[in-house]
Amino acid sequence: MVDFGGWDMPVAYGSxxxxxxxxxxxxxxxxxxxxxIVDVTGARxxxxxxxxxxxxxxxxxxxxKALYTCMLNDSGGxxxxxxxxxxxxxxxxxxxxxxxxxxxxxxxxxxAASLDVSLLERRDLAMLAIQGPQARERxxxxxxxxxxxxxxxLETFFAARLGEWFVARTGYTGEDGFEVMLPxxxxxxxxxxxxxAGVRCCGLGARDxxxxxAGMNLYGNDMDEQxxxxxxxxxxxxxxxxSARDFIGRxxxxxxxxxxxxxxxxxxxxxxRTVLRSHQKVKVPGVGDGEVTSxxxxxxxxxxxxxxxxxxxxxxxxxxxxRGRFLPARVVRPPFVRHGKVLVQ
Amino acid sequence: xxxxxxxxxxxxxxxxxxxxxxxxVEVGISDHAQAALGDLVFVQLPDVGxxxxxxxxxxxxxxxxxxxxxxxxxxxxxxAINEALSKEPELINQDPYGRGWVMRLKPDGATAGLLSAADxxxxxxxxxx
Numbered sequence: 346m347v348d349f350g351g352w353d354m355p356v357a358y359g360s361x362x363x364x365x366x367x368x369x370x371x372x373x374x375x376x377x378x379x380x381x382i383v384d385v386t387g388a389r390x391x392x393x394x395x396x397x398x399x400x401x402x403x404x405x406x407x408x409x410k411a412l413y414t415c416m417l418n419d420s421g422g423x424x425x426x427x428x429x430x431x432x433x434x435x436x437x438x439x440x441x442x443x444x445x446x447x448x449x450x451x452x453x454x455x456x457a458a459s460l461d462v463s464l465l466e467r468r469d470l471a472m473l474a475i476q477g478p479q480a481r482e483r484x485x486x487x488x489x490x491x492x493x494x495x496x497x498x499l500e501t502f503f504a505a506r507l508g509e510w511f512v513a514r515t516g517y518t519g520e521d522g523f524e525v526m527l528p529x530x531x532x533x534x535x536x537x538x539x540x541x542a543g544v545r546c547c548g549l550g551a552r553d554x555x556x557x558x559a560g561m562n563l564y565g566n567d568m569d570e571q572x573x574x575x576x577x578x579x580x581x582x583x584x585x586x587x588s589a590r591d592f593i594g595r596x597x598x599x600x601x602x603x604x605x606x607x608x609x610x611x612x613x614x615x616x617x618r619t620v621l622r623s624h625q626k627v628k629v630p631g632v633g634d635g636e637v638t639s640x641x642x643x644x645x646x647x648x649x650x651x652x653x654x655x656x657x658x659x660x661x662x663x664x665x666x667x668r669g670r671f672l673p674a675r676v677v678r679p680p681f682v683r684h685g686k687v688l689v690q
Numbered sequence: 691x692x693x694x695x696x697x698x699x700x701x702x703x704x705x706x707x708x709x710x711x712x713x714x715v716e717v718g719i720s721d722h723a724q725a726a727l728g729d730l731v732f733v734q735l736p737d738v739g740x741x742x743x744x745x746x747x748x749x750x751x752x753x754x755x756x757x758x759x760x761x762x763x764x765x766x767x768x769x770a771i772n773e774a775l776s777k778e779p780e781l782i783n784q785d786p787y788g789r790g791w792v793m794r795l796k797p798d799g800a801t802a803g804l805l806s807a808a809d810x811x812x813x814x815x816x817x818x819x
Contacts, residue, residue, distance in 0.1 A: 362731075550755070
């Protein structure tokens with residue numbers, strides 16, 4: 346067990362690699378109840394989120410639609426990354442990181458006050474992520490007939506309410522699946538029923554190797570308040586259109602966009618039989634230096650992969666300092682793996 | 691609880707040592723150490739013939755979580771390495787005192803200063819906190 350943002354969480358229930366493979370090949374379940382769920386309500390909830398989020402809340406035109414976005418500070422640094430869902434009656438639900446909960450609540454709260462928007466942290470809810478090619482069917486098999494039909498009909502990045510439950514077709518593994526928010530009192534029995542349906546228990550370790558293979562950023566590793574989305578592989582999440590939407594961080598990002606970002610986030614594949622780790626130094630001969638932001642062993646590729654922030658002029662190869670030696674690594678475009686398939690050479 | 695066989699000797703740095711019938715010693719990492727490292731993914735083995743002093747780093751065992759040096763528990767020469775670990779590092783997780791052995795040494799002298807199973811148990815308990 347490790348301490349993770351104040352929560353005691355298992356790195357693995359058994360073999361981390363077997364848990365990883367279960368998600369790539371069949372189905373696994375993660376207890377992600379540490380994630381902070383916040384309901385945003387009030388007539389001006391949309392105005393608040395239009396100002397706070399770098400992606401455009403206006404894209405959530407239908408009930409249940411989800412959007413991945415960064416929340417920025419005035420200089421364009423990333424306060425957090427989060428998913429926002431459109432709820433009934435013009436309300437929204439945010440899912441933010443556990444480690445950033447306090448500052449997120451303070452930041453959002455400070456901007457909400459003048460708009461008469463209410464924030465309700467849903468500590469009464471637990472959250473289970475069921476992921477893998479079999480995840481949707483095995484989860485649906487445990488629901489009522491109507492519930493099963495509803496969730497199996499969900500498109501990617503949509504969610505539906507089932508009574509007190511909220512089921513989203515989202516995840517952090519590069520596989521299909523659901524994230525289920527449900528009353529905490531019901532989470533234990535649902536977890537056991539999932540196990541009974543052949544869904545394997547998975548810990549934080551597998552969650553990290555799966556998200557990294559999927560090329561998904563981890564807040565605090567791959568971006569933070571000192572880095573902006575355009576140097577973090579997250580430019581696609583910033584909505585500069587419509588141009589009249591004045592979100593926090595916009596002016597700073599536009600200035601960076603005009604002069605060009607100094608750095609970029611790239612994927613690395615290491616040929617040597619060792620493992621990339623965050624904070625290892627990257628040398629780009631003739632160009633400059635960078636740093637590994639996340640590194641791990643990829644069970645699917647059978648070698649080490651990572652994300653690194655490097656000068657924008659970096660080309661096809663770099664050198665990474667691993668335990669005192671500089672080893673060659675190939676620069677690739679993430680994701681490394683999606684839906685069980687290797688996407689890099 | 692980890693398995694600590696009583697017929698082996700141990701180092702504080704979590705290596706085990708078995709004296710073989712030919713006088714050589716076999717070295718690996720303890721069950722406690724493999725459990726703490728988690729799934730092993732790479733093992734760097736020393737060259738056969740290499741001379742090592744007690745305490746020399748002579749192999750690296752790397753898991754998804756971390757890389758860790760394996761130190762020679764005694765001085766001597768490397769006479770054999772477990773080549774199977776190059777393809778199947780998980781043997782250390784599955785059978786740390788058997789098929790997961792790392793190297794064999796021809797010791798230069800006595801194997802002094804090593805811990806009994808009971809003493810190593812205390813070391814393991816302390817590192818578990």
